[in-house]
Amino acid sequence: MKKIEAIIRTTKFEAVRDALARIGVNFFSLKDVKGYGLQKGEVHTYRGADLGADYIPRLQMDIVTSDEKVEEIMTTIEQAGRTGNVGDGKIFVYDIERVVRIRTGERDKDAV
């Protein structure tokens, strides 16, 4: 089993969620993250002085899936989440050793 961690634009969340649903991926966890990188956040003006964030607010989706689905999910997120501008984010894949579904106690493959 693998865990896919995708850091995406907040504005692309709905597109990615819907694209994943179309390929049957309905389970994931979502977190707010602050993305630091070369691209800075927007600069605002308040009372004549500049106010810049050095990060961009982003969303991290965690999706645990069986090995065979990884490629499809990655491609789906890539396509749905892309704008082509700096700041589109990244996808990371990890190996997962074990999974448990708390409700039933099912383990590993059955639990995904």
Next chain:
Amino acid sequence: MKKIEAIIRTTKFEAVRDALARIGVNFFSLKDVKGYGLQKGEVHTYRGADLGADYIPRLQMDIVTSDEKVEEIMTTIEQAGRTGNVGDGKIFVYDIERVVRIRTGERDKDAV
């Protein structure tokens, strides 16, 4: 060493925390996550219209531990976190390669 990532119900947090303390697990990190899955969030009514969240607020506990303790921790979380209803959450286990305790610089096993 392993990292255990448990997605649990917010209402079960205290039970799980106390159960872990009883088996000597006192260190973990806690994050707020939004759980997307087949079970939707509660539907509320506001001014006569429906207001449904498509996610459930959940907590993610990250516990890094030595290989031998993994099974015990998993069972503990499972038991303390179970309600038997859809939405109880999941536990994932990862391999961790290295650990450092920042305060002392201790590494790996000593640092857990």
Next chain:
Amino acid sequence: MKKIEAIIRTTKFEAVRDALARIGVNFFSLKDVKGYGLQKGEVHTYRGADLGADYIPRLQMDIVTSDEKVEEIMTTIEQAGRTGNVGDGKIFVYDIERVVRIRTGERDKDAV
């Protein structure tokens, strides 16, 4: 490729960020976490009763990097993030199997 997960003090964030920038690490994701451990949060008094948090607010930095940079990054965080008092936090290192840059579709090494 590796993922470095560092749990640090909120007050040390700027020091760590700047130290990382000096060794050329500018990309990371930041999350708020609640750190549970033996060290409790500060105790406050409100209307004559005690108010203690059983956690400490902390920051988690996620840095994905190539294998060779891991050691340097770890040492940098360790040095910049250390106060020597209980509660300095920890660094964990995971293996990452795959990486994608959403914007370009570049994969793995090219995408880090």
Next chain:
Amino acid sequence: MNEALFTANNLWILVATILVFIMHLGFASLESGFVRRKNTVNILFKNSMIIAIGLLTYFICGFNLMYPGETATGFFGFAGFGLSLPDGDAGGIAYADGAYAYYTDFIFQAMFAATGATIVSGAVAERIKLNSFLVFTIIFVALIYPIAGMWKWGGGWLDARGFYDFAGSTLVHSVGGWGALACIMVLGPRKGKYTSKGIQAIPGHSMPLATLGVFLLWFGWFGFNGGSVLSADPMGVSLVFVTTSLAAAGGAVGAFFTSYAMFKSHDLSMVLNGILGGLVGITAGADLMSPMASIIIGLIAGIIIPLSVVFFDRTLKLDDPVGATSVHLVCGIWGTLAVGIFGSMAGGGQFITQLIGVLAYGVFTFVLSYLLITVIKAAMGVRVTEEEEIKGLDLAEHDMEAYTM
């Protein structure tokens, strides 16, 4: 008429002016509580400008359009730009038979004027372009409101016909409500309100702000209705205080039961709207009603509120984030008609006259507002872009956020 009585009378109208002024804070709070966090600065900004625009346009032309004095015909009159204080006692004790001075009259009426535009502000929230809204407001308070108001309060044709509207159920609230209705028809609903998945609730971001707003509006209403006695006459003002308060209480109770019956929960926003509905409802006849009649009028207004909100939302699919159409338009009509049903003027003939007034104001205000907002749409657009709407008007129009950490 002695000087002391003149001083006491005039003092009351000045105090009432202050109370009506603070209704603008009430509107600002209520409306910002009922919108999303990302559009809060925008609402606050609009309400800060509305009161400024209202006062200035009323100074420039509004006052003399609404009270044209000898230049009045049945439908229109204009006594000239700016103010002109009558000399000596004619601007003081003799101006209104010892009830108030000339400048008191102006400032009290000016505070009223801006409330009409504020009503519109809530209904169009979260999607209208700031500049387009401001242009609408200027014309609405400078021209539409005072010209319409003149028909009754300025001694025009409806006054001659016996139409009665004590403090403005129709002249202020319905007029504002018709303007709001025209605008939301042209604007369309907020993105995400009517979707393929059904009608979505978009909850307001702060119930404390909304509650603060309603209490401040009630507070101000003592001046709105009480000041409309146009003197400090103890019998008159004390009766108006009683009827106004009891109607508000009745509105709360009516909305409490009706909304619970409809939604099986105690929706605070409905009780708040119910209080306002009761207040709007009593406004046309606050000086004519017995305490018991005022409770009934308020109760019915309170019952109307949830029904009307759902009707606009589900049946008409008109998106009104704060319920301005239900509170001000529907309860304003109800209150105006209630003058023909309850109280010392009740009677079939009066009811017909009230109905004529309601219709006349409805047609005039709605048509002109609809034209105005349509012209503005063509000339400069009325809606922010979809992207701006998602981002929120605070960042899009004001480059700032209402709250920071």
Next chain:
Amino acid sequence: MNEALFTANNLWILVATILVFIMHLGFASLESGFVRRKNTVNILFKNSMIIAIGLLTYFICGFNLMYPGETATGFFGFAGFGLSLPDGDAGGIAYADGAYAYYTDFIFQAMFAATGATIVSGAVAERIKLNSFLVFTIIFVALIYPIAGMWKWGGGWLDARGFYDFAGSTLVHSVGGWGALACIMVLGPRKGKYTSKGIQAIPGHSMPLATLGVFLLWFGWFGFNGGSVLSADPMGVSLVFVTTSLAAAGGAVGAFFTSYAMFKSHDLSMVLNGILGGLVGITAGADLMSPMASIIIGLIAGIIIPLSVVFFDRTLKLDDPVGATSVHLVCGIWGTLAVGIFGSMAGGGQFITQLIGVLAYGVFTFVLSYLLITVIKAAMGVRVTEEEEIKGLDLAEHDMEAYTM
């Protein structure tokens, strides 16, 4: 008595009415600031209903129970349901010797009435069932408050005995405080307050709201005390303004030093409670005190506050989220007794009389409130379920949240 003086007098009582009205917003803000975020809508909802219930029940029977006129005996009287405006001047200039009109009297007293129940509302916050609270409120303001009030203000036995309570340290504040005490004894503490790990603080969710509430209460107190002069008499009202303000200032300073000495930090909530304690303390004798005496009364009230809060919390283990028992009950008793110690009525005999009054009100109100809430508990329950308490009353009772993102 001339018409102008009547008009000025009556105008002041009407303005005071508006000021007492806004105290309800003060209570709503203060209480919601002092509870957790998840119970905010509930507090706002309760306070919106209390004012409505207070006005309506006072109209139905409260006014005529409290001021039964000729039907009064020492302990009870009832002049009939509803209001009956005396004919002609008897309801106007002749009603109170030119001080205020009949309807003015009613509406001013009605605004007072609802404050008693509001005091209870804060103490029982975060755990009481909404409907049970509303039933308690109805009976409390419709019956307990006016019957008790009649003993003094309605010309009953305590009035005859020389008991003095100018504006209600006892009749309003202690009465509300006794009701609160009875309720929190029956209700029990909030879950998580007294745990095996010790006494836990449960901090309020918004200090700006709490501060807003206290300033609004002080603002309203100018009407509460100033209006209780029952005319616009310049000497009387101006003295009351001075004593009221200085006592509030004294309360702030007393609480500032005492709470710092006790807790080694500047707890804003204590200074806010201290201001209120000073206001409650001066209320019984606001017309009797010199400026200096009023500062001392306020200072002592301010010193009492942190001591009393800690006493209720730690010693009695009675959980009162907003400190209503300390502010209204304890400082209400203090203020009533202070009439026997300071000011123009001070003296041993008066002190005894004041004590008798304090005890009489204590026994009557506490026993009846205790019975009432116990009966309600048996009949319909008083506490939400543990699950609802954890979830918060906003979602449990109102299906909504106070704030959204």
Next chain:
Amino acid sequence: MNEALFTANNLWILVATILVFIMHLGFASLESGFVRRKNTVNILFKNSMIIAIGLLTYFICGFNLMYPGETATGFFGFAGFGLSLPDGDAGGIAYADGAYAYYTDFIFQAMFAATGATIVSGAVAERIKLNSFLVFTIIFVALIYPIAGMWKWGGGWLDARGFYDFAGSTLVHSVGGWGALACIMVLGPRKGKYTSKGIQAIPGHSMPLATLGVFLLWFGWFGFNGGSVLSADPMGVSLVFVTTSLAAAGGAVGAFFTSYAMFKSHDLSMVLNGILGGLVGITAGADLMSPMASIIIGLIAGIIIPLSVVFFDRTLKLDDPVGATSVHLVCGIWGTLAVGIFGSMAGGGQFITQLIGVLAYGVFTFVLSYLLITVIKAAMGVRVTEEEEIKGLDLAEHDMEAYTM
């Protein structure tokens, strides 16, 4: 002078007192909205203490320093500690020729006094030590403000010279502004404001609070300016209401256009400051101006605001989180000079006199405040530690947070 007129006149000054009181809530809200979340409790705490300190010190010595009566020389006088009510009618109808009673005079002036210190409070926010600030406040309101005030309102040398300041553009606002300027010069900017990366904006944490504050200030200003007529004279008070309102409206419009031209966005905080600037600007001559002149004075004040804010921030590098120096000092000077340019006293000679007054108050207040804060700095420190500043004053000084979840 008859009793009824005395009662009406006195009533107005009492109502104005209440209105000036609520300005303290206005300041508390405005300032807390303009600071960061972590310093909110601190601002609320300071404002709660300022009003208490202001009232008490004005009772102890302020009133008799500012209005020393027969003991006055041109620059200083003192009629003794505490208050001494003149006997009989001399403290009542005869005290001010039937305009107000002795205690009314005191309490109205006492409410004014505390506003000066409140102005300072906002400018020094987010970094000053609580106790140091309180010591500054005590001396500022007990001595500096009343001694300076005496020069004009107490019949001192500037009054004799024909200087005019109707309600305090200089005596209250500039005096407070000079104190603020001295303090921020000694204190230095907030950490993170002027960095190697340039001048950083530090946005306020709550625009709803800030807006609430400005509306409450405007509300209170009806009492501040209107009460300064020092009777309920219908012509006088109604004119002041008109000029005050129109100047505020002008300020909003002036700031709207200027800030948009400068920043290309609609900065709400600038419009809010613009309204206040207009109000401060009209205060010196609110009884002298025509409606049109008051609009112009307000407009210019509104234009000044963004220019001045940027000037202090960028050019002088003086860090003032709420814009107190621009609003109170700069617009206070503008309003004082405007008396020589517009209205019934305009003229070259008057302009010079106004300038002399502005300079005299500037030198006196600035120098004394600078000395005072410097002495406090040496004696007890003025700034919290860097660590406390980062953590926030709420946790550092009050061990509590303004908001919890």
